Amino acid sequence: MATDPKERPVARVPLNRERVLQAAVTIADRDGIAGLSMRRLGRELGVEAMSLYNHVAGKEDLEHGIVEVVLAEIENPRPGKAWKEEIRRTAVSSHDAFVRHRWSCSLLTHGSGVSRIRMQWMEAVLGTFREAGFSPNLTHHAYHAIDSHITGFTLWQVGMPFRTREELVDLAESFLGRIPADEFPYIVEHAEQHIAPADPAEKPEFEFGLDLILDGLERLRDAE
Amino acid sequence: MATDPKERPVARVPLNRERVLQAAVTIADRDGIAGLSMRRLGRELGVEAMSLYNHVAGKEDLEHGIVEVVLAEIENPRPGKAWKEEIRRTAVSSHDAFVRHRWSCSLLTHGSGVSRIRMQWMEAVLGTFREAGFSPNLTHHAYHAIDSHITGFTLWQVGMPFRTREELVDLAESFLGRIPADEFPYIVEHAEQHIAPADPAEKPEFEFGLDLILDGLERLRDAE
DNA sequence: CTCCTCACACATACGCCGTAAGCTTATGCC
DNA sequence: GGCATAAGCTTACGGCGTATGTGTGAGGAG
Numbered sequence: 001m002a003t004d005p006k007e008r009p010v011a012r013v014p015l016n017r018e019r020v021l022q023a024a025v026t027i028a029d030r031d032g033i034a035g036l037s038m039r040r041l042g043r044e045l046g047v048e049a050m051s052l053y054n055h056v057a058g059k060e061d062l063e064h065g066i067v068e069v070v071l072a073e074i075e076n077p078r079p080g081k082a083w084k085e086e087i088r089r090t091a092v093s094s095h096d097a098f099v100r101h102r103w104s105c106s107l108l109t110h111g112s113g114v115s116r117i118r119m120q121w122m123e124a125v126l127g128t129f130r131e132a133g134f135s136p137n138l139t140h141h142a143y144h145a146i147d148s149h150i151t152g153f154t155l156w157q158v159g160m161p162f163r164t165r166e167e168l169v170d171l172a173e174s175f176l177g178r179i180p181a182d183e184f185p186y187i188v189e190h191a192e193q194h195i196a197p198a199d200p201a202e203k204p205e206f207e208f209g210l211d212l213i214l215d216g217l218e219r220l221r222d223a224e
Numbered sequence: 225m226a227t228d229p230k231e232r233p234v235a236r237v238p239l240n241r242e243r244v245l246q247a248a249v250t251i252a253d254r255d256g257i258a259g260l261s262m263r264r265l266g267r268e269l270g271v272e273a274m275s276l277y278n279h280v281a282g283k284e285d286l287e288h289g290i291v292e293v294v295l296a297e298i299e300n301p302r303p304g305k306a307w308k309e310e311i312r313r314t315a316v317s318s319h320d321a322f323v324r325h326r327w328s329c330s331l332l333t334h335g336s337g338v339s340r341i342r343m344q345w346m347e348a349v350l351g352t353f354r355e356a357g358f359s360p361n362l363t364h365h366a367y368h369a370i371d372s373h374i375t376g377f378t379l380w381q382v383g384m385p386f387r388t389r390e391e392l393v394d395l396a397e398s399f400l401g402r403i404p405a406d407e408f409p410y411i412v413e414h415a416e417q418h419i420a421p422a423d424p425a426e427k428p429e430f431e432f433g434l435d436l437i438l439d440g441l442e443r444l445r446d447a448e
Numbered sequence: 449c450t451c452c453t454c455a456c457a458c459a460t461a462c463g464c465c466g467t468a469a470g471c472t473t474a475t476g477c478c
Numbered sequence: 479g480g481c482a483t484a485a486g487c488t489t490a491c492g493g494c495g496t497a498t499g500t501g502t503g504a505g506g507a508g
Binding site for chain 1: 330333346347351354360361363365368369371372379380385403409410411413416417418429433436437439440441444
């Protein structure tokens, strides 16, 4: 009845917060955020659900934690460089990270409290504007405009039920077959725009709105 | 043992989908979307949870339903009028409706499938651009830029843990007292911008980004 | 080498949740 | 009055987050 050595195949690797968060990110990426439960996460780690509470304070803390894992993948704007390009870079990088982890953006908007890593990003973005000659007031508005575009566009994108361009075309075509074209002619046209083969010269949709905002901000700064 | 008349105080008002949805909206407005469960909704209506399934197909259908209640509050752009003003009107109206029902915007981004009422809004917005001389391609981008701003800004706003200007000031001041000002000088400045008494001449934050986008779109159209 | 300690994993239990399946009752039509 | 049917109720299942209490194994002290 004594513990058979074979029952302890190897020295047990102790859990820690990082391993817990990494496993949670893996589950959320694979099964969606709704598939992430304390019990499933425990199973994934070969552990009972309650054992996780030694490393995270609860489900909410777990969610904060996995958002921070994603935030750590984002490139911050670098000081001393051209502001427009740096803001563009960090916006695209944010968008990419949120799309890689499709659950993360909505979790970020839900969770209350701003984590340290998010504050570092904010500080870098605000500083980029200020040091490019934007007034405090215009910087304030610029930050919200950029942040809203990243969040809003990304949430639209990850809310769509397709991932590849092929799936998009399939879905859009079946959609076009089902809606009354005489009642919604402009929606039909809009769907066709989505289907149209991407012109390699044209930038991705996300960057269209982004540059619209950046150009507008530049003009406002120059007018100040 | 026969039913005492007093036990049937009045002729029972039968449930219907509209009453169910209205009660659900009331609960979500009062207690947040997390407080809305089939059991609580039944209790609110003096009915067992399972009875609700005679009027909604399930929780998901309930959520679609209450989102549609909110969407019905949004003013669509009117055809034949100045495009900029109409897009502005419907954007502000959307923002207002989503803020009145703070849960609605995130539910809209989550829910798969586009309801008829949403398609009518899309059609009206797309038509406004097209009939103002925007090309199909520019209309496509314009739609996403506007939609992203509405969604992104509103989600930021309803995610903040305050509703009144007073609560904002309290929170921002306690926040300012806690963060290291030497490490995050620009965040401090940003928070001060939020606290600064609103200049009555200045438009609300939401409309700043909105006009930035509208002006940019106008320039792009004129350049086409 | 032995023993103590304590971090950390485990087991059990509670009150929620959505909803499947089956039963009961009230209402409207003949 | 009799009956079909719509719409309510009851019970039950599996899953959830987590409070609480127990067991155990590795590492330091003697």
